[in-house]
Amino acid sequence: MSLSFDPEQISLPVGHFIGDRLLEAPGLLPMRRPSDGSFHAECPIASEEIVDEAVQTATKALKTSNWGGGRPRERANVLRRWADLMESEAEALAQLEAVSSTRPVGQLVAGDIAVTAEQIRFFAEFADKEGSDLVPTDDEHLGMIMTEPFGVVGAITPWNFPISMAGWKLGPALAAGNAVVLKPSEMTPFSSVFLAQLAVKAGLPAGLINVVLGDGLTTGAAITGHPDIAKVSFTGSTGAGAAIMANVARTGVKPMTLELGGKSPQIVFADADLEQAAAAIAGSMLANAGQACVAGSRLIAHALVAEPLVEAILARMKAVRAGPTWDAATTYSPIISERQRARIHAIVQAACAEGAECLAGGEPMKGSGYFYAPTVLANVKQSSPAISEEIFGPVLTLQTFTTEEEALVLADHPTYGLAAGVFTRDLSRVLRITRALSAGTVWVNGYGRSRDHILPTGGYKHSGIGKDLGREAYHANRRSKSVLIHL
Ligand code: NAD
Numbered sequence: 175m176s177l178s179f180d181p182e183q184i185s186l187p188v189g190h191f192i193g194d195r196l197l198e199a200p201g202l203l204p205m206r207r208p209s210d211g212s213f214h215a216e217c218p219i220a221s222e223e224i225v226d227e228a229v230q231t232a233t234k235a236l237k238t239s240n241w242g243g244g245r246p247r248e249r250a251n252v253l254r255r256w257a258d259l260m261e262s263e264a265e266a267l268a269q270l271e272a273v274s275s276t277r278p279v280g281q282l283v284a285g286d287i288a289v290t291a292e293q294i295r296f297f298a299e300f301a302d303k304e305g306s307d308l309v310p311t312d313d314e315h316l317g318m319i320m321t322e323p324f325g326v327v328g329a330i331t332p333w334n335f336p337i338s339m340a341g342w343k344l345g346p347a348l349a350a351g352n353a354v355v356l357k358p359s360e361m362t363p364f365s366s367v368f369l370a371q372l373a374v375k376a377g378l379p380a381g382l383i384n385v386v387l388g389d390g391l392t393t394g395a396a397i398t399g400h401p402d403i404a405k406v407s408f409t410g411s412t413g414a415g416a417a418i419m420a421n422v423a424r425t426g427v428k429p430m431t432l433e434l435g436g437k438s439p440q441i442v443f444a445d446a447d448l449e450q451a452a453a454a455i456a457g458s459m460l461a462n463a464g465q466a467c468v469a470g471s472r473l474i475a476h477a478l479v480a481e482p483l484v485e486a487i488l489a490r491m492k493a494v495r496a497g498p499t500w501d502a503a504t505t506y507s508p509i510i511s512e513r514q515r516a517r518i519h520a521i522v523q524a525a526c527a528e529g530a531e532c533l534a535g536g537e538p539m540k541g542s543g544y545f546y547a548p549t550v551l552a553n554v555k556q557s558s559p560a561i562s563e564e565i566f567g568p569v570l571t572l573q574t575f576t577t578e579e580e581a582l583v584l585a586d587h588p589t590y591g592l593a594a595g596v597f598t599r600d601l602s603r604v605l606r607i608t609r610a611l612s613a614g615t616v617w618v619n620g621y622g623r624s625r626d627h628i629l630p631t632g633g634y635k636h637s638g639i640g641k642d643l644g645r646e647a648y649h650a651n652r653r654s655k656s657v658l659i660h661l
Contacts, residue, residue, distance in 0.1 A: 181209075208510050276462055311658070317657070320655045331343060370385045390417075440472065443596075458470040460548060470594075476581075531552045535569075551572065554573060591637050594611045
C-alpha cells in the first residue's frame with residue numbers, strides 16, 4: 175500500500191498538550207508547507223502563564239505517579255508500549271510530520287519513526303539496569319554515589335528532524351525518571367503533540383510529557399528561565415544555544431545539554447575507495463537536502479582524486495527525485511522556508527562572486543515549493559562564508575590538498591566541531607587523523623549514524639555541550655548524590 179497522502183485531508187492538533195488534554199489555542203504564527211509553499215496552519219505561542227501551567231502539571235504528575243521513585247521496570251514497560259504504539263501509528267504520525275516539515279513520508283516510516291521507536295526501547299532498558307554505586311572506602315565508612323532524576327526537564331527541539339529530536343530528548347529523560355516540558359520548533363510542532371498523546375495512550379501517567387507550542391523568544395525563554403525547570407536539554411543553532419545560556423544565567427544556574435550547529439569536513443585521501451566515499455558524501459548532502467547538523471558539507475579531497483570523486487558525487491546528485499513530502503516516491507526534500515532558501519542562495523552567489531566555480535546546481539529549483547538544486551562549489555576561499563557559515567542546505571564545497579598537514583589545516587573550523595569524515599585505507603593514518611580532528615564524532619570510510627544508539631552524539635567547540643544518545647544521554651538526565659555513612 176502506498177504511503178502517499180493528500181495534505182488537504184490532514185487534521186492538525188493545533189494546541190498545547192498539557193496533562194492529558196489538548197488545550198486549543200489561537201494560532202499566531204503563519205505556517206507554510208515547504209513542499210508547495212501554501213499556507214496551511216498557524217502555530218500558537220504559549221505565554222509564560224501557559225508554560226508555568228505545564229511545569230506545575232509536570233511537577234504534580236511526578237509526585238502523584240511517583241514516576242522517578244516507583245519500580246524502574248514499570249517505567250521501562252510503559253516506554254516500550256509507547257514505542258510499539260509509534261510503530262502501529264506510524265502512518266498517521268508520518269503524515270503529521272510530512273505535511274509541514276521537510277521529511278518525506280517514505281523516509282519517515284522506514285527511517286525516523288522506526289529508529290525513534292528503537293531508541294525509546296534502547297533508553298527504556300537503562301531504567302532498570304543502570305543504578306547507583308557503592309564505592310571503595312575504609313571499613314569505618316560506607317560510601318555511595320546515589321543517582322536521582324532531576325525533576326522537570328525543559329526540552330527544546332529544532333525543525334529539521336522533529337520526531338527524531340523529540341525522541342532523543344524524551345527517551346532518556348523519561349527513562350531516567352523525569353517529567354518533560356517540550357517545545358518543538360514553531361515550524362513543525364504537530365508530530366510532537368501526537369507523540370505525547372500516544373505516550374499517554376501507552377500508559378504514561380498524564381503530565382509527564384507536556385508539549386507547549388511557540389517561538390523561542392516567548393515560549394522557549396519562559397521554559398529555560400523557569401525556576402522549576404531543573405535541567406535544559408536543547409538542540410538547535412549555536413546562536414540560540416548561546417542565548418539560552420545567557421537567559422539561564424540571568425535567573426541562576428542549571429545544567430544544560432546543548433546540541434548545536436556544525437560545518438563538518440569530509441577528508442578523502444588518494445588511497446580511498448572512491449565509490450564508497452562518493453556514496454557517503456553525496457548521501458550526507460542529499461539527506462534532508464543538507465538540512466542536518468552533521469551534514470558533511472566541506473569536502474577536502476586529495477588533488478589526485480578530486481576530479482573522479484566529484485564526478486561520482488555529481489552523478490548521484492543528478493539522480494535525486496525532488497517532490498512533495500507527501501509523495502511516497504520523493505527522495506529529495508524541500509528547504510524549510512523561502513527565507514532559508516534565499517539565505518542559501520545568497521551564500522552561494524557570494525562565493526561565486528569571489529571566484530568559486532559552481533560545478534552543479536547553484537539555484538532554486540523551478541516549480542512550487544522551496545526546493546534548491548544540489549550544489550557543488552569548487553575553488554572556494556577558506557575565508558568565504560560558504561566555508562565559515564553553517565549553510566544548512568544542499569551545498570557542498572570542494573577544497574583540495576596534497577599533504578596530510580594541509581588537509582588538517584583545512585578541516586579545522588574556528589567555530590564548529592560536530593562531526594568529520596575520513597576516507598582512506600591506511601589504518602595508521604585513520605588513527606592519526608582521528609586524534610588530530612577537533613570533532614565530537616569521526617566517521618571513517620562512511621558517513622552518518624548506524625542504528626547503534628549506544629554511540630553518543632555531541633559537539634566540540636561551539637557545536638555544543640554534553641551528549642545525546644548513548645549511555646551519556648541517560649546519565650545526563652540523572653544527578654548524583656555522594657553519601658558517606660560513618661559506621
Ligand atoms: P533554532 O536555533 O533556530 O531553533 C531551535 C529551537 O530553539 C526552536 O524550537 C526555536 O523555537 C528555539 N529557540 C530559538 N531561540 C531560542 C531562545 N532564545 N530561547 C529558547 N528557545 C529558542 O534552530 P533551527 O533552525 O530550528 O534548527 C537548525 C539548527 O539546529 C542548525 O544549527 C543545526 O545544526 C542544529 N541542530 C543540531 C543538532 C545536533 O545534534 N547538534 C541536531 C539537529 C539540528
